[in-house]
Amino acid sequence: MLWRTGCLIFLLQCLVAMLLLIIASLGRRHKHDTRFPYRSLEEIQVGANRLQLYAYGEDLYKAMFEAIDNASDYIYLESYIWKGDELGKEFQRRLAQKAAEGVKVYVIFDRFGNLVVPRTFKSGFDPAIHVLEYRAIRRPWQIFDLRHYALDHRKLLVVDDTISFIGGYNIGELYAKEWRDTHLRLRGAIATEFSQSFIDFWNRFCPEKEQIREYHRRHFNPRIRLSQNEAMRLTFPIRDMYIVAIDKAAESILLTTAYFIPDHILLDALKNAARRGVDVRILVPWNSNHILADWISRSYFAGCLQAGIHILGYRHTMLHAKTCTIDEQWSTVGTANLDRLSLLGNYEINVEIYSKDFAQQMQALFACDSSEVFELNAEDWQRRAWYIKLSEHLLSPWRFMM
Structure with a gap:
């Protein structure tokens, strides 16, 4: 009986995934918007x-x-x-x-x-x-x-x-x-x-x-440091770099990521920051180039909103940046997304920078990207259709593979 239930759940997951991939393939017929806002900054x-x-x-x-x-x-x-x-x-x-x-x-x-x-x-x-x-x-x-x-x-x-x-x-x-x-x-x-x-x-x-x-x-x-994930050595310092910086945040966390599928420790760090009064803002593409990642990511949003995290949806085009700036002091730019593949799997490299001037540029960039986004509302998000909630719930176990 248990085996049959497991097989049924897996088949439902595959069916939902196939439907989403079909929808994504039809959507790719449309060109990206080339008129998105961006900032040109000084060296x-x-x-x-x-x-x-x-x-x-x-x-x-x-x-x-x-x-x-x-x-x-x-x-x-x-x-x-x-x-x-x-x-x-x-x-x-x-x-x-x-x-x-x-x-x-x-x-x-x-x-x-x-x-x-x-x-x-x-x-x-x-x-x-x-x-x-x-x-x-x-x-x-x-x-x-x-x-x-x-x-x-x-x-x-x-x-x-x-x-x-x-x-x-x-x-x-x-x-x-x-x-x-x-x-x-x-x-x-x-x-x-x-x-x-x-x-x-x-x-x-x-x-x-x-x-x-x-x-x-x-x-x-002391002002510019490299963090590199090394799979063969089983060392993944970029994840730890984020957690340490988030735990130190006192005022603001401005985070941009193409795919938001964090593990529970990183997610708890973000929630705890919001609960202690830090202005936590997470900017994600609302429709990325990986529709499965989008739906799995959205299964996190209810908990984030309840903790006081601001979820901002970027609709212009594919937002592929991997950046964060905290308290106008600390910033990172690199190749690692906030998902398990990047933080606990792939070879990645990020640079972390301790500079108020650079952090101010990062804030300006985040403000530009956030100028025409929509922000999720906890009550509205809770009222989304039942079949959407069910699909997100069915796909949520796949977060451990993405």
Whole structure:
């Protein structure tokens, strides 16, 4: 009897998921809104480094092309998704040109993240470019080791120990104008941290004869710190970074995430902050590129609203940013979403920044993104249709896989 009940529940979950995926596929026929608001911000000084936020893809890609074109020693480029469209090909062309000039060029992309990208594109890199197509599972017996299910969700560009980029943007024309995301450029000695992070990942997964033998010295920096999830080591400091910062919050938490599926400890930290009077605001895309993640995320909202958390729905386009700023002092920008795949699974990298000036820019960016959103009301949310509640409840166990 228990077995039959379990099978019935699973079949209902699959039916709901299939219906949602069909709805999502029909919705993809509509173009994203390219008129979403965004802020252009000035480069600022944080300690010995200069930081520049990007909230629009075209602006970011121009800056990345400029950095690539001016490279004289090496270029390290890592992207979870690298589409084979004209923008993706332009990155290939510019990298090939620098490799022809003698610049050391290394690139990494994730195999799973690029399953739909044509093989002709992925194999079309200039022979002078060193390419690593990261595969989570490379040996049959690795299917029994959960660490080997981790994807490379990182997005990095490092040039000449002087310039580094990190954030949510993948490479593709879709992201240039149609998605709202956040990326950060850092100029200064902090770039060596990103260089060594790239090398460590490359050397862990490339053939031994292709390892990078250089070492870029790392520095202790009290104002800018890297946090990196390392699946093979079972270390996931980005989650802990968030929890520690949230527990210290006294005034405000402004959180933007593409997918909000936290574990209970992180969720409790946010609820406790709201209960002690912190203004907690969570900005999410109301219709993301993953409809199942949307519905699973919404199963959290009733509890969040009851605790006093403000849930803001972004309707312009896909909001893909992964950022947070707290008390006008602490901020983070990076690749990790607030879901289990990012916080307790994939390879991710975030930078945390202790700077009032930078936090003020992050607040301005959040205010711009929040200018035309809708806020959920606890009473209205409770009155949503019974079949919607049932669907959310049926799918809620899937939160442990997303």
